[in-house]
Amino acid sequence: MTPPLRPARGLLAADLVLLHPPAQYDFRRRDTLFGPVSDAVPSTPVFEMYPVGLTSIGARLERDGYNVRLVNLACRMLRDPAYDVDAVVRRLDPALFGIDLHWLVHAHGALAVADVVKRWHPETPVIVGGISATYFHRELIAHPHVDLVMRGDSTEEAMAVLMRVLCLGGSLADVPGLTWKAADGRVVENAPAPTPRDLGATALPDYEYVIRSVLRHRSLADVVPYADWPRYPMTGLLTSRGCAFDCAVCGGSASAGRCISGRDRPAYRPADALVRDIRTVGRFSRGPIILLNDVRMAGAGHTRRFFDLLRARPIANELVFELFAPPGTPFLAAAADALPRFSLQLSIESQRQDLRRRFGKFACSNEVIERSLAEALRHGVGRVDLFFMIGLPGQTYRDAVGCVDYCRHLLDRFAGDRRIQLFVTPLTPFLDPGSPAFERPEAHGYSLRRRTLEEHRHALTAPTWKQMLNYETAAMSADEIVDATYECYERLAELKRDAGRIAPAECTAVLARSREARAVMRDVDAALARPAGTERDGLVAAARRRIHTLQEQKSAAAEELKWAMPGSFAAPLATARLVAGLVGTELWRLATRRVPLLMRSARAAAARTTSQAIAPPPATAATPVRSHSEEWAR
Numbered sequence: 001m002t003p004p005l006r007p008a009r010g011l012l013a014a015d016l017v018l019l020h021p022p023a024q025y026d027f028r029r030r031d032t033l034f035g036p037v038s039d040a041v042p043s044t045p046v047f048e049m050y051p052v053g054l055t056s057i058g059a060r061l062e063r064d065g066y067n068v069r070l071v072n073l074a075c076r077m078l079r080d081p082a083y084d085v086d087a088v089v090r091r092l093d094p095a096l097f098g099i100d101l102h103w104l105v106h107a108h109g110a111l112a113v114a115d116v117v118k119r120w121h122p123e124t125p126v127i128v129g130g131i132s133a134t135y136f137h138r139e140l141i142a143h144p145h146v147d148l149v150m151r152g153d154s155t156e157e158a159m160a161v162l163m164r165v166l167c168l169g170g171s172l173a174d175v176p177g178l179t180w181k182a183a184d185g186r187v188v189e190n191a192p193a194p195t196p197r198d199l200g201a202t203a204l205p206d207y208e209y210v211i212r213s214v215l216r217h218r219s220l221a222d223v224v225p226y227a228d229w230p231r232y233p234m235t236g237l238l239t240s241r242g243c244a245f246d247c248a249v250c251g252g253s254a255s256a257g258r259c260i261s262g263r264d265r266p267a268y269r270p271a272d273a274l275v276r277d278i279r280t281v282g283r284f285s286r287g288p289i290i291l292l293n294d295v296r297m298a299g300a301g302h303t304r305r306f307f308d309l310l311r312a313r314p315i316a317n318e319l320v321f322e323l324f325a326p327p328g329t330p331f332l333a334a335a336a337d338a339l340p341r342f343s344l345q346l347s348i349e350s351q352r353q354d355l356r357r358r359f360g361k362f363a364c365s366n367e368v369i370e371r372s373l374a375e376a377l378r379h380g381v382g383r384v385d386l387f388f389m390i391g392l393p394g395q396t397y398r399d400a401v402g403c404v405d406y407c408r409h410l411l412d413r414f415a416g417d418r419r420i421q422l423f424v425t426p427l428t429p430f431l432d433p434g435s436p437a438f439e440r441p442e443a444h445g446y447s448l449r450r451r452t453l454e455e456h457r458h459a460l461t462a463p464t465w466k467q468m469l470n471y472e473t474a475a476m477s478a479d480e481i482v483d484a485t486y487e488c489y490e491r492l493a494e495l496k497r498d499a500g501r502i503a504p505a506e507c508t509a510v511l512a513r514s515r516e517a518r519a520v521m522r523d524v525d526a527a528l529a530r531p532a533g534t535e536r537d538g539l540v541a542a543a544r545r546r547i548h549t550l551q552e553q554k555s556a557a558a559e560e561l562k563w564a565m566p567g568s569f570a571a572p573l574a575t576a577r578l579v580a581g582l583v584g585t586e587l588w589r590l591a592t593r594r595v596p597l598l599m600r601s602a603r604a605a606a607a608r609t610t611s612q613a614i615a616p617p618p619a620t621a622a623t624p625v626r627s628h629s630e631e632w633a634r
């Protein structure tokens, strides 16, 4: 069907505005015990980091002359309590609004932001995309404020087609991977877009787009990836889309990729392009760069070329490698040879080899892991972060807390070498949709407490992370997962205190915080066990007030995860040269791409005689817009 034409207007005006929502929309008014939900990432529980792909969509569309503006609403709301989303959205007037629902933790925020957009711009189409949007596209399209869902893990080309249809004319039926509502209310699912085989044309993220966007919209705050970034500017680069591993609980695993995006094998960023991305980062940051997804998945030739290029022209930044199997000596030697400093992140998940095998990663023996650690230390690794997880398939309470004993063993074996950093976090809040365990819970020893998008959206308004959990395991109830988590936190803090890694006062603070969290959870449980009514609401509200204080104290684990940032920003001259170059390319782009697009768009608008509105959804299919106050008592 032919949607109404929405011509591109103005040299600098945005045609597409991409909004990144907070996980829970009204987090500034609602006290929630998020506990450890974001302890393993730089974000807060608001999950203010936007998907890297928003920048690659921006970069791709800008090549065709469109202007794409990115607004990290989550981060702005977090950093400024007075930030008024309604006022900001009201002032924007693009041809299309995009909202990411990449991570399921944004289920509440994404739909609430769609409501805000439609409040001020009822005629402007709203598109939602990302891994979770793809998985739940049928449920999502039934929402009255979602007009379009873009499916797939690589949507740059399809978004270019969609923008052409909206701004120059054409049919929505021609947009690959689009789920949309036809004029008669029918939901139409276009055939999926082909999944690209490599990422040669796609930098993830595209930092040049980000810098151009800052210059054009004169706002750094809109694109900051997480709240702490200005103080702690860590950068990341994604080395692939899709994964060669098939971890039981991962929504980005090989089988999840097939199930969600129809991807049959990973697409890699070629070594030359990856090294170019690293050098681009090096022109504005001297901080560490983390390479996400195991760079070795692309094969030995790719890894060799990667290190050869870095050796040929050395960089100044530390590289941090996320690895899914222990590194061997050749890899470590190459890294030590090519880089000024390198570090490793290894999520070994459990001290038990059989559980690791069942999980799908680090299936080797502990001895192999430890030999690899010894080699890494010998090759001068900067630090090695070792992660353990609670809530694994087949893992009992004893296994879960037993990881701390193994941590003690590692400290003994490596004589307390401070480069080895130890972390434990629960699988929280959700078992990922599309993961083998979500799709076949019984086979993997899980039972699901929630399945639909609406159930997850509702879970995100719960008073504590225990009610949010969407799963239990055959070996551990939600209560046990929570208890094991706090016991691990306490024991690990004591271990680190005994090893002289944290001050006694810090350990005491962790223990006190953990005790208070357990007590609040007990109160919430007792309140929720009562019959619904004002008494119950009052008790939950009282517990939420205690949570307010608890949430304000920062998590020790989140702080330890931070890297030292020696001279985080690059030499001013290098940055100035980069910026000057980008100003030049932006002016050239406006002249050679934007102006012709504006002319074509104006001609298309003049030629269009009839238009058809994007139909409202059929009344029966629509999910009613919920008032957020009807849920768990505030």
Ligand code: B12
Residues within 6 Å of the ligand: 018, 037, 038, 039, 040, 041, 042, 043, 044, 046, 047, 048, 049, 050, 051, 052, 053, 054, 056, 057, 098, 099, 100, 101, 102, 103, 104, 105, 127, 128, 129, 130, 131, 132, 150, 152, 153, 154, 155, 156, 159, 204, 238, 240, 241, 242, 243, 249, 250, 251, 252, 253, 292, 293, 428, 429, 432, 433
């Ligand atoms: C890299 C990564 C991260 C990075 C973040 C990178 C980033 N900023 O994007 C880090 C390590 C910080 C991270 C954190 C988290 N992650 Co993560 N992460 C991944 C990983 C390894 C790769 C993701 C990927 O391939 N992206 C590339 C593609 C798929 O996405 P993209 O390029 O960004 O976007 C394209 C499309 O998705 C789509 N799209 C996305 N958004 C939108 C919006 C619109 C409007 C449109 C049209 C299209 C669109 O178009 C884009 C361009 O083609 C996957 C596992 C895997 N192998 O897939 C997990 C994964 C995505 N993460 C996951 C989770 C759960 C998380 C956390 C919530 C974990 C936690 N509790 O802390 C946090 C959330 C952090 C936050 N938002 O603040 C789950 C998600 C499951 C689910 N359905 O919810 C995954 C699948 C697996 C896992 N368990 O780690 N993650």
